[in-house]
Amino acid sequence: MQLHKLLFFLWMITVSVQAQNKSFVSINPTDTEADIVFKAAHVIPTARQLRWQQLELTAFFHFGINTFTDKEWGDGKEDILQFNPTKLDARQWVKTVKDAGFKQVILTAKHHDGFCLWPSAYTGHTIKNTPYQNGKGDIVKEVAEACAQYHIGFGVYLSPWDRNSSYYGDSIKYNAYFEHQLTELLSNYGKIDEVWFDGANGEGPNGKKQVYNFNSWYKLIRRLQPQAVIAIQGPDVRWVGTETGKGRLTEWSVLPVDEQEQRKIADASQKDVMIKPTIFKAGDDLGSRERIKNARGLVWYPAETDVSIRPGWFNHPAEKEKAKTARQLMDIYYTSVGRNSVLLLNIPPDKSGLISKGDIINLKE
Structure with missing residues (x-):
């Protein structure tokens, strides 16, 4: 029985980690800056993006x-x-x-x-x-x-x-x-x-x-x-x-998306969204902690x-x-x-x- 509980616990951890490992992630109004940084660190490329970046x-x-x-x-x-x-x-x-x-x-x-x-x-x-x-x-x-x-x-x-x-x-x-x-x-x-x-x-x-x-x-x-x-x-x-x-x-791959784009992502159930995120400014900083702390969502969007x-x-x-x-x-x-x-x-x-x-x-x- 203890082994079954352990296996179930490990399975729940795996599911939790996989839930975080998305190319899009929503930011909740209650999320702290630490929460947002954690989410940003777990946004990953899609399979097609990963193959492309490895070229x-x-x-x-x-x-x-x-x-x-x-x-x-x-x-x-x-x-x-x-x-x-x-x-x-x-x-x-x-x-x-x-x-x-x-x-x-x-x-x-x-x-x-x-x-x-x-x-x-x-x-x-x-x-x-x-x-x-x-x-x-x-x-x-x-x-x-x-x-x-x-x-x-x-x-x-x-x-x-x-x-x-x-x-x-x-x-x-x-x-x-x-x-x-x-x-x-x-x-x-x-x-x-x-x-x-x-x-x-x-x-x-x-x-x-x-x-x-x-x-x-x-x-x-x-x-x-x-x-x-x-x-x-x-x-x-x-x-x-x-x-x-x-x-x-510093060319970030994880960038913020605005509220309008985030709604589109939510409507698509984050399965395979067809839009690209808004890049707020064309300056030297697109995805630092300062940029993402007020984001409503985060997306993997490489250059x-x-x-x-x-x-x-x-x-x-x-x-x-x-x-x-x-x-x-x-x-x-x-x-x-x-x-x-x-x-x-x-x-x-x-x-x-x-x-x-x-x-x-x-x-x-």
Whole structure:
């Protein structure tokens, strides 16, 4: 009987500890500062967040029509017939970054110009209407297959802003259009490990600003690719706030959420909430005891630090000699991964469809 009591007691302790080990936790009005600190110490990442944080290094591949127009931001009116990377080798891309220690890549499946690197059925502004492989090409597929071959994670960036779509600015029509494209990416290319959004948002052809339906998009991702982290306009991963490769000296993973967000968490029974917390200020202190002592809830919300190996995000011939050196890249590692974030380093392939030799040398060094 005493053994049964002991086992029951140990089981109750285990249940109690597991109850504390959540990625979200509520703060009660009666909680003392010590109670809040204790709760903060027991907020943990979800399985998808833990896997993501253990990567340390993710590579970004900015590649698209901008590579051929020598622009950073296209306007959606480009002549896509000029898109024809005659030497494209996605295996070279993936092997390059894997040899340098990266464990995952993200491809710009669609940038702000609206040009799609896969043969989307929902627009003509896509690779199927280019000379590349006589209109039969699919670079999303090529990169996904290369990632599978080299056993490395695969993610996609789908720009919410689309400067080509006539639907943009008609929020209902465009959100439906966006979900169709998102569904294509999440359904046809195997396992997706990260879906990356930014907050770029301009006016549509009707002069109206598009209202994005992020919550609907998050639910779609959770349904089709539940293991994928959603960044950086998303509930799993936040943007560090700068594109310099430098995180804060103390980059907290546990942050406060405000009352409105806490109600949403409660309504979702803390099972798999689809919102991201409010970050009160973009200063040097987001999650210290001083910050969390008046919080109404706490959430695990880690930072991703992004930067490009070159001055621009796309490959520009004029920037060939301006790639970051091995020493600069090592410093960036220390100020990103070394400061409790994941480094997302952009390595843009050139017009031929290859990563430049100079960039490869710097990465290897």
